[in-house]
Amino acid sequence: MNANRRVILSERPRYIVPTANCFRLETTAMPVPADGELRIRTTWLGMDSMLYARVQRVSSQQGEPIKLKDAMIGPAVGRVEESRHPDYKAGDLVSGFWEWQDYVISTGKRLRKLDFGVQKPSYALSAYGVPGFGAYVALDRIAPPQAGETVVVGTALGGLGQIAGQIAKLKGCRVVGIAGTDEKCGLAVQKLGFDACINHEAKDFSRLLMEACPAGIDVDIETVGGKTLEAIVPLLNLNARIAACGLMGTPHFGETAFKGRYQNTMSFMYEIINRRISVRGLVAFDHLRDKLQDFHRDMRGWIDSEAVRPLEDIVDGLENAPMAFQDIFEGRNLGKRVVRIAE
Numbered sequence: 263m264n265a266n267r268r269v270i271l272s273e274r275p276r277y278i279v280p281t282a283n284c285f286r287l288e289t290t291a292m293p294v295p296a297d298g299e300l301r302i303r304t305t306w307l308g309m310d311s312m313l314y315a316r317v318q319r320v321s322s323q324q325g326e327p328i329k330l331k332d333a334m335i336g337p338a339v340g341r342v343e344e345s346r347h348p349d350y351k352a353g354d355l356v357s358g359f360w361e362w363q364d365y366v367i368s369t370g371k372r373l374r375k376l377d378f379g380v381q382k383p384s385y386a387l388s389a390y391g392v393p394g395f396g397a398y399v400a401l402d403r404i405a406p407p408q409a410g411e412t413v414v415v416g417t418a419l420g421g422l423g424q425i426a427g428q429i430a431k432l433k434g435c436r437v438v439g440i441a442g443t444d445e446k447c448g449l450a451v452q453k454l455g456f457d458a459c460i461n462h463e464a465k466d467f468s469r470l471l472m473e474a475c476p477a478g479i480d481v482d483i484e485t486v487g488g489k490t491l492e493a494i495v496p497l498l499n500l501n502a503r504i505a506a507c508g509l510m511g512t513p514h515f516g517e518t519a520f521k522g523r524y525q526n527t528m529s530f531m532y533e534i535i536n537r538r539i540s541v542r543g544l545v546a547f548d549h550l551r552d553k554l555q556d557f558h559r560d561m562r563g564w565i566d567s568e569a570v571r572p573l574e575d576i577v578d579g580l581e582n583a584p585m586a587f588q589d590i591f592e593g594r595n596l597g598k599r600v601v602r603i604a605e
């Protein structure tokens with residue numbers, strides 16, 4: 263009853279992608295809050311690919327690595343169980359960034375109360391979390407589309423991809439998703455309302471993408487890079503815009519991924535100049551201060567009216583978090599991957 267299970271990093275990934283066997287479950291005593299602190303029962307964890315930076319050996323812009331034998335950290339939702347903090351009371355729902363464990367102690371710093379009308383607590387990690395916010399900023403500010411334009415979205419079922427595609431539909435665009443299986447593509451069309459979705463593993467992927475974009479591509483919400491970007495570039499229209507959001511396909515996951523790719527990068531740069539394409543990088547956190555309130559208001563309205571339907575892929579149990587994390591690097595998530603730790 264008084265135990266606290268935590269997922270610790272027991273070894274660094276041997277290859278680029280973190281696998282489940284890098285983690286171990288350990289049990290410690292239930293932590294007790296001191297004056298000015300509160301104890302949170304973790305209820306949900308968000309599986310975000312940017313967390314790979316926390317398990318690597320080297321620092322990156324995505325954050326400092328955690329130490330070996332420390333608990334893994336990430337976006338989380340929980341319920342205040344015991345509070346010795348003036349601003350929180352037992353029962354408050356909160357979200358933040360904390361350790362993968364049953365219970366955490368917080369001083370309230372960087373904690374957010376879920377008091378802005380979130381329809382389900384787990385949505386704080388998906389539609390209202392960094393993925394949803396990133397999608398919102400990408401389409402509002404980084405590469406805003408006009409009605410009637412064609413928008414292509416990689417990781418069609420991913421946390422950012424699925425929300426980006428649905429917002430682009432709301433704006434009156436033709437939305438073409440890209441995903442890794444026919445099943446995912448079917449869900450993108452049937453559940454998320456995309457106009458088309460192309461399997462990047464299909465032999466004739468480039469041709470299928472071209473057929474799905476008969477008027478070319480005006481906006482690319484780029485989350486993958488590599489071979490999907492290579493198929494997108496020749497289809498970009500004059501004055502096309504790219505929101506560079508992520509690189510699931512040609513990671514950030516290490517220098518070696520770029521070997522032999524400089525030629526492609528150079529011809530890409532040529533096309534950017536030749537077709538006056540603008541490419542703008544997105545780091546969602548940069549826009550928190552001035553966009554968060556608008557985002558919460560808009561997302562609440564869209565979800566209430568079912569114009570946006572968040573698609574979550576729920577895995578149960580803290581002990582299954584490491585495999586749930588590995589899955590997103592291997593494309594096994596059918597929606598934003600979240601882990602339910604407790605009700």
Ligand SMILES: NC(=O)c1ccc[n+]([C@@H]2O[C@H](COP(=O)([O-])OP(=O)(O)OC[C@H]3O[C@@H](n4cnc5c(N)ncnc54)[C@H](OP(=O)(O)O)[C@@H]3O)[C@@H](O)[C@H]2O)c1
Pocket residue numbers: 309310311312392393396397416417418419420421422423424440441442443446462485486506507508509510511512544545546547590591592593594595597598599
């Ligand atoms: N810049 C920002 O502020 C910001 C904010 C949020 C997210 N992001 C980034 O945006 C990217 C997408 O995030 P997301 O939330 O939409 O997805 P997600 O929920 O993290 O899902 C990851 C998806 O990536 C795809 N994938 C994995 N390995 C791949 C590979 N080798 N080649 C091609 N696709 C691969 C898989 O989908 P398929 O099987 O369908 O290919 C997988 O389901 C990530 O890199 C994330 O870090 C950036």
